Amino acid sequence: MNDHISMRVNSARLSGIKGRTVRLPCKVLRLSDDTAIVEASDGGQVEIQRKNVDITATYVEVIGSVVDASTIKAMATLPLDSEGELDMQLVNDVIELTFESRFDKLFPRYKETEPSMPAR
């Protein structure tokens, strides 16, 4: 079941997973009609291609597919605003923690194998 797994990532973790669906919590820096430039929790900047997807808050979680290591094609966004600023350092810590091997059983991970090979 390779589809429907979307891991929460930061900008660094976008490399190597082209085509996968990800969630990116981020802060919107610049907004234009079809795109947006956002800052991920590790400080890296990512371009969001967002035809028909609305961005309504300063802090959002962008759900989309990875185009390349610095671009995501958005499918949906979730507003993350709350009182005060969102603590991106905390968000980053959590993201990094989810990738640790000791939590493999807690978080569904992308399968390493090619989609064409039979799933294990």
Place this chain on the structure above:
Amino acid sequence: MSQLSSGICRRLNEAPQEEIDQLASGHTVQLLSIKKVAPTSSSTTATDRFRIIISDGVHFVQAMLATQLNDLVANGDINKNTVVVIDKLACNFVQDKRLIIILDLHVVSRDEEKIGAPTAPPSTQDAPAPAVVEAASSSVASPAISSSTGQTKQPQPQPRTGPSGRGGRSVYPIEGLSPYQNNWTIKARVTQKSEIRTWSNQRGEGKLFNVTLMDESGEIRGTGFNAVVDELYEKFEEGKVYYISKARVNLAKKKFSNLQNDYELSLEKNTEVEECLETTSVPMMKYNFVELSSLEKLEKDNTCDVIGVVKEVGPLGEITSKATNRTIPKRDLTIVDMSQYSVRLTLWGKQAEQFAADDLSVVAFKGVKVGDFGGRTLSMVSSSIMSISPDIEEAHLLRGWYDGIGTEKNFQSHTSGSSGASFGGFNRNEMRHLSDVKESQLGMSDKAEFFSTRATIMHIKSESISYPACPTQGCNKKVVDLGSGWKCEKCDKTFERPEHRYIMSMAVADWSGQAWLQGFNEAGLAVFGKTADEVHEIKERNEAEYNALMAQASGVTFNFSCRAKQDTYNDQTRVRYGISRITSLDYREEAKHLVDLLKSPWAQ
């Protein structure tokens, strides 16, 4: 089946000191049994000791496993019938008794059958010696069994041509004392002698004193009452070694002692105490030092041994005991050690008054109690022993370290400022969950106990949310409605309108269970966000709105600092949990704390 070094057990049992050292390594034996025995020193309760029976297929002997090998038992690397090769052993001689200690071994194979049919080794040169070994070993085995089965009478191997026949000079190890054997003599050092204490209660009055006796094998507490005090108090001198016999061995009253021995001695009129001048074989003081940095790991109320440089000596102060209304002198010291941590240690009574160590001396403390006031603190109790500039290796190491680099170091303090539970502050590190609170019976004793917890409000008893209170600042007494006004009995004043204050019962729950907490005005303000007057008004005005308000308050999670205390109401005694502080969750703070916890060694 492995090949055991037959004959080694007999040799171990018979050989003199010099030969034992050479016998040390390379012999294969089978471990017939491993039994945990009560730890011999009154230090950290975590130090187990294991008594093992080693067999060479022909004979078996008793031995102790050195504590550095304890992990092997814990991991299951060695267990019953494991065959091992002894790499290093030592043999301690106490008068006629020998105590074999295995210092190092490696496993050859496990899960074997018992090899051969080993028996007790034949008697050695001295007839009573094996009798002592066996009587001692069986009497040691029986307390281990009998303390769990209670009153079972162990058929004692006939009280041999025991030590008593020889004027009591055959010495038992303290470990071997039990109520079932009366003909024993121990040779022990008085490591601590208490002051003469008098008591008087409904049943009468009297005086008593305690001594802590220590020998190679362990420690035991001795108590003498009334007439015995007069006879023996002067006889015992701290630091000296005595032969003691004919005292009664009783089950230890753990409440009064923090020694690990299951038994204690009652010194009676016919107890014989003789000073021993040959003190070489009795150890001076056994310490099991804990580094100050690891004090956090110890639970409150545990005892431990520490050694450190006294960096600061506080002034002599006094504190009034709430229980007895007497003033007790106290003095705080700050000690530091090589783990680069510092901690406060409190001296009481005479010790506080007489503390005369120079600043920066190395002091060793045995049996100090761990407290959690402001992080971690240490405190002397009646059985603690303080030793200034002791002549032991650790002290010399500390001296060298401090003189060399210690003076410049900045020490991390255990006074973390996150106030301990007794302040009612919210202590995240010591948070408990509700089933834990109930199970540990917090508040069941007469004393109030404190805890912190995080829980969600499930239900608020909405019938009685607040009471009319006296508006006078500081007076919260309930005021009585006289019709013409509201009167406060305490202030003797009448008011047109009372100021309502919250008094609520709420059911809170967390993942483990549910509990009823009593909240006061502060709690109500936090829960409703409105004053009690406002809520009272809503209640009178519009019941639907009031119910909506109650519903809105449910399902919200808070951090609570609570006080558990027993309360008697109409003949019914129950533990009540009062809220001393309530705070809303700052998710950012809490999440940060969780991340830290995940990154800590605990989570690895």
